[in-house]
Amino acid sequence: MEEKLLEIKDLCVEYHTDEDNVYAVNHVDLTINKGETLGLVGETGAGKTTTALSIMKLLPIKIGEITSGEIKLNGSSIISKSEEEMRKIRGKDISMIFQDPMTSLNPVYTVGDQVAEVIKLHYPDYNSSQVEARVDELFLMVGLPPERKTEFPHQFSGGMKQRIVIAMALACEPQLLLADEPTTALDVTIQAQVLQMMKDLKEKLNTAMILITHDLGVVAQTCDQVAIMYAGEIIENGTVEDIFEGKDHHPYTIGLFGSIPDMETKSKRLHPIDGLMPDPSNLPKGCKFNPRCPHCKDICREQEPPVYVNGTQTIRCHLFK
Amino acid sequence: MSVGTGTQAAAAPMQKYKKRSQIAQIWGRFKKNKMAMGGLILFGIMLIVAITAPLFIDYEVDVIQQTISERFQSPSAAHWFGTDQFGRDIFSRVFWGARISMFVGVVVVVISLIIGSILGAASGFFGGWLDNVIMRFMDILLAIPGTMLAITIVAALGGGIQNLLLALSIEQIPKMTRIVRSSVLTLKTQDYIEAARACGTTNARIIYRHILPNAIGPILVQASLTVARTIISVASMSFIGLGINPPEPEWGAMLSEAKAQLMNYPYLVVAPGLAIILTVTSLTLIGDGLRDALDPKMKN
Amino acid sequence: MHKYIIKRLLMLIPVMLGISFILYSIMTLTPGDPAQLILGPGATEEAIELKRQELGTDKGFWEGYVDWLTNAVQGDFGTSYRSKEPVFNEVFARFPNTLKLASSAIILSVIFGIGIGIFQAVRQYSMSDNIISGITLVLTSMPDFWIGLILIIVFAVWLKVLPASGANHWYNFIMPALTASVGYTAGTIRLTRSSMLEVIRSDYIRTARAKGAAEKTIIFKHALKNALLPVVTLIGINLGWQLGGTIIVEQIFAIPGIGTLMIGAVRSKDTPLLMASVLFVAFLSALINLITDILYAYIDPRIKAEYSK
Numbered sequence: 001m002e003e004k005l006l007e008i009k010d011l012c013v014e015y016h017t018d019e020d021n022v023y024a025v026n027h028v029d030l031t032i033n034k035g036e037t038l039g040l041v042g043e044t045g046a047g048k049t050t051t052a053l054s055i056m057k058l059l060p061i062k063i064g065e066i067t068s069g070e071i072k073l074n075g076s077s078i079i080s081k082s083e084e085e086m087r088k089i090r091g092k093d094i095s096m097i098f099q100d101p102m103t104s105l106n107p108v109y110t111v112g113d114q115v116a117e118v119i120k121l122h123y124p125d126y127n128s129s130q131v132e133a134r135v136d137e138l139f140l141m142v143g144l145p146p147e148r149k150t151e152f153p154h155q156f157s158g159g160m161k162q163r164i165v166i167a168m169a170l171a172c173e174p175q176l177l178l179a180d181e182p183t184t185a186l187d188v189t190i191q192a193q194v195l196q197m198m199k200d201l202k203e204k205l206n207t208a209m210i211l212i213t214h215d216l217g218v219v220a221q222t223c224d225q226v227a228i229m230y231a232g233e234i235i236e237n238g239t240v241e242d243i244f245e246g247k248d249h250h251p252y253t254i255g256l257f258g259s260i261p262d263m264e265t266k267s268k269r270l271h272p273i274d275g276l277m278p279d280p281s282n283l284p285k286g287c288k289f290n291p292r293c294p295h296c297k298d299i300c301r302e303q304e305p306p307v308y309v310n311g312t313q314t315i316r317c318h319l320f321k
Numbered sequence: 322m323s324v325g326t327g328t329q330a331a332a333a334p335m336q337k338y339k340k341r342s343q344i345a346q347i348w349g350r351f352k353k354n355k356m357a358m359g360g361l362i363l364f365g366i367m368l369i370v371a372i373t374a375p376l377f378i379d380y381e382v383d384v385i386q387q388t389i390s391e392r393f394q395s396p397s398a399a400h401w402f403g404t405d406q407f408g409r410d411i412f413s414r415v416f417w418g419a420r421i422s423m424f425v426g427v428v429v430v431v432i433s434l435i436i437g438s439i440l441g442a443a444s445g446f447f448g449g450w451l452d453n454v455i456m457r458f459m460d461i462l463l464a465i466p467g468t469m470l471a472i473t474i475v476a477a478l479g480g481g482i483q484n485l486l487l488a489l490s491i492e493q494i495p496k497m498t499r500i501v502r503s504s505v506l507t508l509k510t511q512d513y514i515e516a517a518r519a520c521g522t523t524n525a526r527i528i529y530r531h532i533l534p535n536a537i538g539p540i541l542v543q544a545s546l547t548v549a550r551t552i553i554s555v556a557s558m559s560f561i562g563l564g565i566n567p568p569e570p571e572w573g574a575m576l577s578e579a580k581a582q583l584m585n586y587p588y589l590v591v592a593p594g595l596a597i598i599l600t601v602t603s604l605t606l607i608g609d610g611l612r613d614a615l616d617p618k619m620k621n
Numbered sequence: 622m623h624k625y626i627i628k629r630l631l632m633l634i635p636v637m638l639g640i641s642f643i644l645y646s647i648m649t650l651t652p653g654d655p656a657q658l659i660l661g662p663g664a665t666e667e668a669i670e671l672k673r674q675e676l677g678t679d680k681g682f683w684e685g686y687v688d689w690l691t692n693a694v695q696g697d698f699g700t701s702y703r704s705k706e707p708v709f710n711e712v713f714a715r716f717p718n719t720l721k722l723a724s725s726a727i728i729l730s731v732i733f734g735i736g737i738g739i740f741q742a743v744r745q746y747s748m749s750d751n752i753i754s755g756i757t758l759v760l761t762s763m764p765d766f767w768i769g770l771i772l773i774i775v776f777a778v779w780l781k782v783l784p785a786s787g788a789n790h791w792y793n794f795i796m797p798a799l800t801a802s803v804g805y806t807a808g809t810i811r812l813t814r815s816s817m818l819e820v821i822r823s824d825y826i827r828t829a830r831a832k833g834a835a836e837k838t839i840i841f842k843h844a845l846k847n848a849l850l851p852v853v854t855l856i857g858i859n860l861g862w863q864l865g866g867t868i869i870v871e872q873i874f875a876i877p878g879i880g881t882l883m884i885g886a887v888r889s890k891d892t893p894l895l896m897a898s899v900l901f902v903a904f905l906s907a908l909i910n911l912i913t914d915i916l917y918a919y920i921d922p923r924i925k926a927e928y929s930k
Contacts, residue, residue, distance in 0.1 A: 091833035103824035108846045118832040152922040461639030466865030466906040469899050476887035477651040553764045560766050561872045587774045594767040601762035
């Protein structure tokens with residue numbers, strides 16, 4: 001039996017802006033086992049990044065608020081932890097890689113200093129030569145020559161910067177890595193390299209990973225579990241096999257797959273999903289997907305759909321009973 | 322963060338809308354800003370006061386006529402802010418002073434705006450040697466620190482409102498030129514300008530119809546701040562005797578007269594000072610509010 | 622880097638030439654004859670003509686300028702019409718007062734401006750942030766001479782603890798420096814606050830938080846160095862600007878500085894003295910801006926790379 005690493009139960013997050021409240025994450029349940037990779041898939045604004053930031057407790061201060069729910073790491077609650085305790089967890093037990101490597105590094109410090117900082121923070125006993133040795137080791141691990149550690153971020157390309165960010169995230173061999181679209185900002189050829197490297201490293205270090213992406217190809221290659229998010233909810237969740245080969249799917253998942261060109265079947269054109277994601281400050285009643293759903297029934301406009309469980313797969317839709 | 326990207330994503334399609342709706346949107350955001358609206362209302366009141374002052378106040382009798390028997394009276398029902406060393410009512414003088422400050426402020430902005438827009442637009446749009454000549458000349462003017470240039474001009478030509486207008490405009494033109502030029506440079510490479518050019522629109526028309534309306538935002542911000550700075554400059558120069566001369570009730574000139582009575586009648590410095598602060602604060606609030614309204618990303 | 626500095630210094634030559642020509646034109650083309658002014662209204666036509674020859678103002682516009690320029694290039698900026706002293710003797714006699722005033726005003730503005738700006742940014746939208754913002758706004762709207770008058774009333778007239786004028790002791794400079802610094806302090810507060818807020822929202826600060834860095838480290842190590850970049854530029858500009866901007870403060874507190882010298886020179890049509898004093902301040906202020914830009918390069922490695930190209 002696999003060991004549970006992270007458990008999210010009924011998580012709700014709101015953003016408070018001048019004008020109104022944005023319901024970014026609504027009643028999300030997720031479980032990740034040790035060493036496993038979960039793909040969190042959805043459109044921009046579906047609440048993927050917000051979910052990840054909630055796990056780190058790094059929601060923008062005074063704007064983002066976890067209104068209900070529970071997040072447990074190794075069985076102990078993160079929500080109830082103090083800022084002081086969270087600091088010891090961030091970078092050590094849970095690390096995060098952000099989307100844009102161009103802006104993720106501090107421009108006025110050398111990359112070596114920035115990698116060393118996280119080591120010094122979590123291993124205060126290390127002397128400076130131990131820290132430096134570890135930095136060199138990490139640079140080699142992500143495929144960068146250690147002698148470049150004295151250079152500044154602007155001297156590196158986007159792909160190399162992301163490698164540095166990855167080195168920083170893996171420096172303390174975390175149990176959980178949150179990767180927020182780590183390759184979206186990179187060239188296609190570099191994307192594959194970086195992704196492969198992340199996959200290898202996480203296997204080597206036995207790190208669990210939440211990979212946030214909207215690229216289903218990446219999911220198929222790297223993930224064990226897949227959760228599909230729409231308007232702050234997880235509308236379908238299952239193993240990679242469930243999602244890619246299973247019979248039953250949420251209409252949004254079908255739409256998502258219909259938007260990808262397929263090399264094998266010859267279709268004349270793509271089938272994008274009609275319409276736009278609802279405004280998260282003004283969500284529709286009932287099923288959040290109902291205005292765009294081709295199978296929409298009266299009940300979908302009235303009641304929130306129940307969760308339909310089918311083995312390892314769950315679907316939140318009225319079509320299934 | 323997701324909120325930030327959300328607002329940016331929402332702002333992007335807005336820019337495609339037409340010019341009028343863009344101004345309406347800026348106004349919409351401006352209206353929500355309480356401080357900015359407060360500034361606008363305050364400035365509006367000051368402007369009305371300046372324009373209508375002759376209806377309530379007789380320049381000859383209330384503003385400049387000396388009544389030695391009534392000198393140095395403390396604030397009272399008859400003289401709300403008291404009287405000065407010549408027995409003149411300070412309240413009336415401060416009110417009349419708004420006319421002078423507003424007039425100089427607005428005229429200087431209009432002059433520097435017109436000349437600065439022409440020079441800046443030409444410089445940014447045509448580039449090349451013209452840009453070089455104009456901008457190097459502006460660099461020279463800007464390289465004279467502080468108020469040295471304006472003071473030299475006024476001191477050489479003598480005081481009086483015309484020379485002051487000239488000197489302060491010369492001081493402001495380089496700043497305005499730079500701002501217009503940099504807006505034009507940014508806008509020049511935009512697709513819709515390329516499109517207009519591809520349609521065979523003349524240069525003058527592109528500048529007038531497409532570039533200047535879109536550069537209006539930063540220009541308006543600069544204009545409101547320039548009026549504010551100019552009002553302070555006028556007062557400063559009059560204060561050291563290089564601006565508007567007594568008996569005109571210019572605020573700086575009034576303060577200059579008050580300085581001689583500092584030991585015995587310090588209250589004389591209060592009213593003209595507050596008048597300057599109120600006017601300049603209102604303009605600064607308007608400028609800040611405009612800047613926030615133009616660039617909603619900067620808020621939050 | 623050396624190339625860049627030399628290039629900037631070379632660019633100063635046309636600017637200084639331009640300034641000298643503008644000043645010369647203003648002085649020569651406006652009404653008023655220095656010879657007449659020196660000799661007074663009762664002087665005879667012959668005496669004035671002799672004086673003109675002595676001063677060298679009898680030459681035509683262009684000839685006069687070319688003469689001045691030829692001498693200036695050789696290091697001779699002429700003598701004052703009035704005092705007959707070489708102009709730089711007077712400029713150097715007055716300059717220490719202006720420098721003391723300007724630099725102490727800037728130091729005050731840096732200390733208070735950056736300190737208060739950071740404090741506000743860290744407590745954005747709190748009560749204290751709002752109150753300070755309000756005060757700063759009013760301070761930026763106050764003319765400096767008015768602040769000077771209020772200080773005189775409070776400290777010289779009421780409390781009688783500070784002298785209202787003079788420049789002989791260090792305490793003579795307390796009120797003038799405060800007066801001159803208020804506007805700059807307010808400007809520095811506003812810029813530090815907004816720059817800091819912008820940096821705090823940036824991705825690399827989020828990265829630092831994700832590493833588990835403490836809030837203090839984030840503010841003072843990661844955010845401050847980035848946030849100060851625009852502030853450094855502002856300080857450089859302020860100091861350069863201030864050297865020519867203390868005129869009014871000098872007038873209020875009767876400090877014999879460059880500003881007072883300059884106004885006197887214009888009034889008495891003392892062209893060589895005016896040109897020397899303004900050129901000197903302009904040159905110094907350009908030099909300060911250059912030093913600021915070099916300093917900037919040392920804080921920001923991206924700019925340094927840009928310069929060495």
